[in-house]
Amino acid sequence: MADGCAQRGGCPSDYVAVAIAVICFLVLLSRSVLPCLIHKAPRTNSSSFWIPVIQVISSFNLLFSIVMSVNLLKFGRKHWWQYCYLWAVWVEGPLGFGLLMGCRITEAYQLYFIFVKKRLPPVKSYIFLPLVLLPWIFGASIIHATRPLNHNCHMGPQWTFPVAGLHALYVLTLIAFTRAVRHVEFRFDELRDLWKGILVSATSIVIWVTAFVLNEIHDEISWLQVASRFVLLVTGGVLVVVFFSISSNQPLLSQISLKKREHFEFQRMGQALGIPDSGLLFRKEEFRPVDPNEPLDKLLLNKRFRQSLMEFADSCYAGETLHFYEEVYEHGKIPEGDSIRRIYMARHIMEKFIVAGAEMEVNLSHKTRQEILTTQDLTHPDLFKNALNEVMQLIKMNLVRDYWSSIFYIKFKEDEEEECDEAMHKEGWNFPSPRLSSVQGSDDPFYQEHMSKSSNSRCSTPG
Numbered sequence: 532m533a534d535g536c537a538q539r540g541g542c543p544s545d546y547v548a549v550a551i552a553v554i555c556f557l558v559l560l561s562r563s564v565l566p567c568l569i570h571k572a573p574r575t576n577s578s579s580f581w582i583p584v585i586q587v588i589s590s591f592n593l594l595f596s597i598v599m600s601v602n603l604l605k606f607g608r609k610h611w612w613q614y615c616y617l618w619a620v621w622v623e624g625p626l627g628f629g630l631l632m633g634c635r636i637t638e639a640y641q642l643y644f645i646f647v648k649k650r651l652p653p654v655k656s657y658i659f660l661p662l663v664l665l666p667w668i669f670g671a672s673i674i675h676a677t678r679p680l681n682h683n684c685h686m687g688p689q690w691t692f693p694v695a696g697l698h699a700l701y702v703l704t705l706i707a708f709t710r711a712v713r714h715v716e717f718r719f720d721e722l723r724d725l726w727k728g729i730l731v732s733a734t735s736i737v738i739w740v741t742a743f744v745l746n747e748i749h750d751e752i753s754w755l756q757v758a759s760r761f762v763l764l765v766t767g768g769v770l771v772v773v774f775f776s777i778s779s780n781q782p783l784l785s786q787i788s789l790k791k792r793e794h795f796e797f798q799r800m801g802q803a804l805g806i807p808d809s810g811l812l813f814r815k816e817e818f819r820p821v822d823p824n825e826p827l828d829k830l831l832l833n834k835r836f837r838q839s840l841m842e843f844a845d846s847c848y849a850g851e852t853l854h855f856y857e858e859v860y861e862h863g864k865i866p867e868g869d870s871i872r873r874i875y876m877a878r879h880i881m882e883k884f885i886v887a888g889a890e891m892e893v894n895l896s897h898k899t900r901q902e903i904l905t906t907q908d909l910t911h912p913d914l915f916k917n918a919l920n921e922v923m924q925l926i927k928m929n930l931v932r933d934y935w936s937s938i939f940y941i942k943f944k945e946d947e948e949e950e951c952d953e954a955m956h957k958e959g960w961n962f963p964s965p966r967l968s969s970v971q972g973s974d975d976p977f978y979q980e981h982m983s984k985s986s987n988s989r990c991s992t993p994g
Contacts, residue, residue: 540602556591593771620671661917731770840934855891861876900918
């Protein structure tokens with residue numbers, strides 16, 4: 532019986548391995564989907580969205596291909612979808628491990644250009660990733676053409692060691708990119724995560740190669756066949772979970788993921804980077820009257836007014852301009868010498884507002900958009916200057932004019948008057964008590980003084 536299940540699959544340990552792999556993949560799904568659902572992370576068209584999605588797909592390909600190619604499950608007869616070269620060569624290779632490692636290499640490639648070269652990568656991620664897969668595709672094509680697999684989907688040692696070398700090549704490539712960024716002081720532990728990825732993948736390859744060689748070469752030893760394929764699948768399950776758990780492509784989301792124990796959340800990149808709410812934004816949110824005749828750039832320095840205008844813009848489905856102003860203002864508060872935080876904030880603004888199809892894409896001229904996307908210095912202090920000027924013109928023409936006659940401005944003035952009254956009450960700006968002075972009106976020598984104080988108080992509204 533043992534010899535039969537060792538050859539055809541369906542041993543108790545095989546089902547245990549499949550169950551562990553299913554659990555690992557479900558954990559992977561929970562780590563990838565639940566944080567986005569709970570925290571309502573927006574879907575974007577950038578690599579920060581589709582690279583994690585590809586990691587999930589490649590993880591499924593890797594695990595399922597191992598199940599199909601090493602006879603873990605017992606099937607009554609051969610079907611066309613059990614074709615060895617489909618699962619053992621193509622799905623497990625280029626579309627499984629190769630694609631999974633390719634995503635990590637792509638992330639390291641992006642980090643290298645963004646934080647070392649201080650510019651966006653010259654080759655887009657959707658082009659770079661297929662280029663990374665070319666060695667796998669070339670190797671799979673050779674194996675498919677020479678057909679070295681036997682009826683159990685096993686290949687001899689003359690093919691096993693070159694395939695193991697191809698696995699090692701991708702780990703070495705990841706090591707090369709990681710060494711190039713090792714001096715960067717990352718804010719979200721990207722370097723630590725890359726080294727963890729290297730350690731996990733290298734360890735997995737050593738275990739895989741050992742189990743793979745034993746599985747491929749010693750067909751006649753039944754217990755070794757069962758044990759080696761068990762190790763193959765369980766190691767694959769652990770690999771995909773750990774690999775995705777330390778993904779560094781979404782730094783802001785990683786700060787609010789389910790594995791964090793902090794009770795607070797970072798809703799903005801500025802908060803995650805520790806940008807202080809100071810400078811032109813009033814820390815105490817003190818009352819400041821608003822004069823509609825003042826220039827827009829001065830009005831926007833009033834935090835209460837800006838929040839009211841932003842609520843109005845959001846109600847008109849045009850809030851991206853005010854949100855862009857807010858983010859660029861926070862970017863400007865980062866010291867010019869703090870290049871790392873400036874790069875984080877600049878990249879965040881680009882992905883959220885500038886790139887085509889962004890979450891809150893702002894209406895900019897083609898020239899201005901390309902100036903930002905092709906910049907050679909992501910830390911330049913005037914990186915968003917022209918874009919901000921264009922956005923300010925849009926706010927003046929389309930939002931502010933309608934805001935003055937909106938219910939949002941009326942509510943803003945009502946709140947303004949209430950806080951004015953509260954401030955006067957707290958500071959004790961009252962007239963003298965009748966018990967202290969029986970003289971009334973203009974005969975009271977203190978009357979003019981109190982009237983003067985009242986008229987010059989900070990709660991007066993400009994005419």
